[in-house]
Amino acid sequence: MSILVYIESSEGAIKKTGHEGTSYAKALAEKMNCKVTALTINVSDTDSLKEYGADAVLQVTNADLKHFEASVYSNIIAQAAKEVSASVVVISSSADSKYMAPLLAIELNAGYASNVTDLPSSLSPFRVKRTVFTNKAFCDTTLQTDVKLLGLSNNSFGVHKNVGEAITTSFEPVLKPSSVQVDSVEKVVGKATIADADIVVSGGRGLKGPENWGLIEELADVLGAATACSKPVSDLGWRPHSEHVGQTGKPVATNLYIAIGISGAIQHLAGINASKVKVVINNDPEAPFFKAADYGIVGDAFEVIPKLIEKLKAFKAQSA
């Protein structure tokens, strides 16, 4: 019996979800009284995994795995799970992980719980808490299979320092041929994405037009945040579809979500509810978003944002 956690990386660097997944796996391993093995693909420096509690690392290095391909990656994780006789496999809720998870569940004959937000409340039966109805509710679910696959909701558990051994061994899986070919990848580099960022700055129709998005971008820059928008903003073509968040767009589970000129419709709130702290800036004190937010400013975005940028710059300079 052991726990396998799959560590996501980007350009060879471990992502925060990898450290969060390891922290979660370690806490679970303590309950189950077993070891945590982390699996990396094309990561050269695996040292940090030790600090979050990995006892062992299976390190895959293979130039043919340059691009993520769901059926190939899920097959590698299945091979690793068998290698360490994993009874629980932990992955993240990134777009890539959600893509391969159902394939992996089939390969492992594992019950799969996606959007898991906490440690199991009981091990036998194995009961976990996950979100349903696009974050409008939770449910308590029992996984009835021998092997369990858990997709951890991003930022739900957090990263926690632990002590592990992290003995690294290289692992050479057999690569399964795939007839799905990745032809090209277009990715913004050097900019935080909605999925990874700790802070997201989001604009709605209250910003009046695409020409005003410089303000949102500048605020995001100061905060090292990703930018997002409400659905009508992307429907109107002011911003790309990839920035549309909400029930029918991307989910946002970040530490700080700042909503500017967004009314707070139920479909918008559903998608961003999982964020820890919500700040709203809106000139209408009756905007429904104020009921869902932690902090709010009633005011005109065009006056508030420049001041906020200026004050934040001063704050950053002072705390640097």
Added chain:
Amino acid sequence: MKILVCISHVPDTTSKINFVENDTQFDQQGVQYVINPNDEFGLTRAMWFKEKQGASIDVINVGLAQTESTLRKCLAIGADSAVRIDAEPLDGIFVAKQIAAYVQENPYDLIIAGRESIDYNGGMVPGMIAGILGLNFVTNCTHLSIDNNKATAEREIDGGKETLSCPLPLVIGGQKGLVEESDLRIPNMRGIMQARKKPLSVLPAFEAAPDTKINTFYKPAEKEAVKLVDAKNIDELIDLLHNEANVL
């Protein structure tokens, strides 16, 4: 080309989410049911294939009799026939096994499902169908074109998009982008009349077991009231975010 569109019958996005029977059942009272939004994009893209390249479209749902109104709506939009597998959709794997068993007997070139449903929202069914049947699979699919036997698909990834290609048969998890919202169709009178004559067959469930069981539902804890900060006092907001919320 034979296309199968998987249709999930879900509470409309404005629905209030409540639970009954000791929080073990979703409260259906006063709830309007609709085609899952992601599936509607998929069905509309299927119509595009039918009209521009020639295709037949079947829709399928795993559910009880109440989902038939949603299947009829799909027929009115333009699907040729509908199948309902008569079973309560117990979990993602159960639904996927039903659809996979049906497809094994009735092969398709293209199976379109949604990236995720807005109720159960596991994002499981399309990938599991592909996994069970060993078919090619692309999810978060924002564009799909088919030339002869070759599919080219775009997939939304964190921070961008990628282009993939593969031969048919293919399973996709679709979403907005497959078509635009303005392309979605509201069934017209003629469509509704025709839909009455189109076949809607009800099949018994295949032998399959779920992997998971939902014990209870619960709603997030009530929120504390928002703390309002004066627009003239932005320093206070920064102080709260830094010292109280610990997010700066």
